[in-house]
Amino acid sequence: MPPISRRKLISSTAALAAASSLPMPAWAKGASHPHARNGFGELSGEDIQLTIGDAHFTTGGRSGHAFAVNGSVPGPLIRLREGQNVRLHVTNNLAEDSSIHWHGLLLPFQFDGVPGVSFPGIKPGETFTYEFPVRQNGTYWWHSHSGLQEQAGHYGPIVIESNEPDPRPERRYDREYVVLLSEFTPMHPHAIMRKLKVGEHYFQTQMQSATEGEMPGAQRRMWGQMRMNPRDISDVTGMTYSYLINGHGPADDLQLEFKPGERVRLRVINGSAMTFFNLRIPGVPMTVIQADGQDVDAVEVDEFQIGVAETYDVIVAPKDGSHAIVAEAMDRSGMGVASLTSHKGHIATPPPLREIPTLTMTDMGMMDHAAMGHDMGATDGGMDHSMRDTSKLPDDVKTGPGLDMVAPMPTDRMDFPGLGLDTVDHRVLRYTDLKARRMNPHRAIDRTMEIHLTGNMERYMWSFDGKKFTSVTDDPIRFGYDERVRVKLVNDTMMAHPIHLHGHFFEMVNGADHMHQPLKHTMVVQPGGTATFDLTANEPGDWAFHCHLLYHMHAGMMQVVTVRPFPA
Template sequence: MPSLSRRNLIRSTAALAATCALPMPAWARGASLTHAKNGFGEVSGEGIQLAIGDHHFTTGGRSGHAVAVNGTVPGPLLRLREGQNARIHVTNNLDVDSSIHWHGLLVPFEFDGVPGVSFPGIGPGERFTYEFPIRQTGTYWWHSHSGLQEQAGHYGPIIVESAEPDPRYDRDYVVLLSEFTPMHPHEIMRKLKVGEHYFQRQMQTATEGDMSGEMRRMWGKMRMNPRDISDVTGTTYTFLINGHGPQDDLQLAFNPGERVRLRVINGSAMTFFNVRLPGMPMTVIAADGQDVDPVEVDEFQIGVAETYDVIVTPPDGSHAIVAEAMDRSGMGVASLTSHEGHRATPPPLREIPTLSMVDMGMMDHSGMAGMEGAEAMSGGMDHAMRDKSLVPEDVKVGPGVDMIAPMPMDRMNFPGLGLDEVPHRVLRYTDLKAKRMNPHRSVDREMEIHLTGNMERYMWSFDGKKFTAVTDEPIRFGYDERVRVKLVNDTMMAHPIHLHGHFFELVNGADHMHQPLKHTVIVQPGGTATFDLTANEPGDWAFHCHLLYHMHAGMMQVVTVRPFPAGDGA
């Protein structure tokens, strides 16, 4: 029934797409982009017009093709208001299908914007109208869910304002992190399939570091390097803040004494960023758009698709906003300044982090190896990393799975690669506590999902099954069912896992009525992450790793929530 309902949905929603296009402006035919002052324009109101087109984009010394919306990369800021009814008309001026997904917004599933799951997509020259009520407040973003267009610039920020004014800040900025490369995204995917180390220029040599010969042999058996942290790096990417590269001198103004809210969005395709304003504390007030009890930190790691809102009170002067790539291959930079024209000096890149035995899932935080880890370190590592007995029977172990972490553990308290030994305060998931009380609900059932892959062949999956193999076997939840989901990362890369259409509660040590709400969670290498989900949004929803090329390579499934409540149709 779910697959039949999905086909019926696609047929019915196809009728909503108009066959005529809006007039095509000059910039939609490939004109060169000019930067808006803060990176993007702004649209609001009951009827919003968005147009997707081919463009040429330049930042620093890199120049190439881009997919822009309303003439900018990033596209415009959508400013919405709690309680309004949003009507967004999207015209596709590309020669290929496109789409927009409203990341983090609670919408009817037929307007979620995932081709083949919730609607058929927007064909070339077509216009599609999204219409949905705004049921929340906070910081979110939008992006294409078609092909690899997100990498090429098809994304932008969303602010949903509360019906009541917020007294916590005096000035408000979006800080949208992303990347630009002149290389076509399909060429990036091809190079990753040919050799997953193609973009690496920081690999550890045979004589570098302090590893023993036995440890080097272990890494060799896994066909991995302990610096294999990011698939695509600063050798190809220019890291952007609001569409501006480090050489573009983006400046955000403030007056001394003002409380400034920074809405940090990771809208990148593949990059985890470590965010800080050197020497300045930040107070985290929201995660993924949802309010949390204030937490003062000096730095935080933000995974692809996550958002954090922070408040800073900068002293007079110019202060660097630094978004350093997790693999330290580059950074995005902007200036928060009280003196127009003054540019803050960013810090140098820090030392490259390396993966550890904990990241292999072979050792706990105390440094003690379990039985499987001990077997692995004593010479059976190759067997232990591929032993089917370590995973449930429904996890398919074949050519797409080249490692199984012997002893994965809860890593909610891990701040992110390269940040566990810095001398200042770093945000951890265990620091987050929901500001509002969650309804008390006991768990109806529990399930476990394994994140699997073969790095050498660049194959990624859930439970050893690629998306193409599970389209008729969705993950099923009963409507209003409460399920505890444990994600087990059997790989040695961090994965930001996103569930469409819902917020879930992180099981992070907070009491069950204050577990923080999120729509995306980083599952650390060789680790686990657990969340409680109340499946109260009926329909078919995408569930995937938000590293774009991992999703494209197969790490995605469909979540089906049935039956529909009375009054709704399947």
């Protein structure tokens, strides 16, 4: 069987289906590869060299193949400065095509790094040079956009220094650390995809039975009718994942040192493939100062949920001692752990995993049954029918086997802090807490658009508007250059989706006045809910637009945004 290129894997429906049945690569048959370093070094300057290669990676009791960049997992921290020009020379030493996407960076689209959309990819043995001016500052990251390489270690952090340091006292800090959250599994990514296609519950070990717990009988019947489980929270879990902080699993005892009295900036990046993390430092408040690299008014919290591909910068002032940085998976099947310590060698004791959260009727896009005024189970499948009623969908949403549920009453959930965090007794960040520190230019809305996030969980099919991505030429989302568009995302599924738009920042419509709507490049759309953003399409070219849950994107929840014409 001839090798299948990564570009064809993305651009062909047949190849996407075949991804789960690829022949075993040479490295999986016991080929010898160098051991990847856990953690990352740092690179800076005008010319930066990056080399992608096969490696062997170990953390705790798990060990397996990885794609290492410059010999480490994660790959190196790239430190840039606002206003500089940078050339990034990327050499691919793999036996397959590869790529690097500079997540959140504003740049010419041909250097965005998405094979089949903005460039052809980097073939084995070749070097590709990305060259662009650095037009921003903040915390970002980079990762492969080829096949499922990101799952296997092909990612790393970016820090861009500002030309104008912020003098405000609440933003002052004495030292900083990148806190890059991710996962590692020895299982081949295509094997994971195959298991999800066969049964989406394969990695679930915490499923709730039809008779378990205090759920009313009507709701139990409703869940049964929908063939869904109220603990179907994460597709891939701690059953196969070790959760990492800066490439170190909990058993590695990672330490981040500080001196008593210092203020520490933590640049938190969710570089995982599939995991939402709830991050906290018990006993240490965190002041959020940036979201997705963009300044926001300072807000103090005790915990926040960070979706895949999001970043948050926080300032902490820990007391003398050792404090656990806890990145607990949303489904609470495991955690990443590090010690923020003023005593070298002292390891903080993390708290135990908390109780597993349970999905509610709100996550199904409906009000609770009391508010509905009748017993949900009394209509002999009436609830099942209402959640499959496609009559209220817009005409451009394709119905069929790829769409197995429709949220009957989706509501704006921008104030929801994330599954499992709505019942805690401490301060939790919400999107409605975010306010841009600098004023946005005032622009009237030229056009509105509604996009539905759709899927069939049982068949593991994911899409926008019921249409699975197959190629760049298939009806892209079109924006006129400099057009101002309000986009409403409607999540008809029971899973949260972190939606990422390449090449742009959009303004979240989160209740802030229109001059201070926070800028982001990735936004979580909660189950059964809606989320809205305002976009000024001022970056010409072809850009990927997708769910950043890796296996959702590869199952079809992706589209291309085309911004035309190019300005003179």
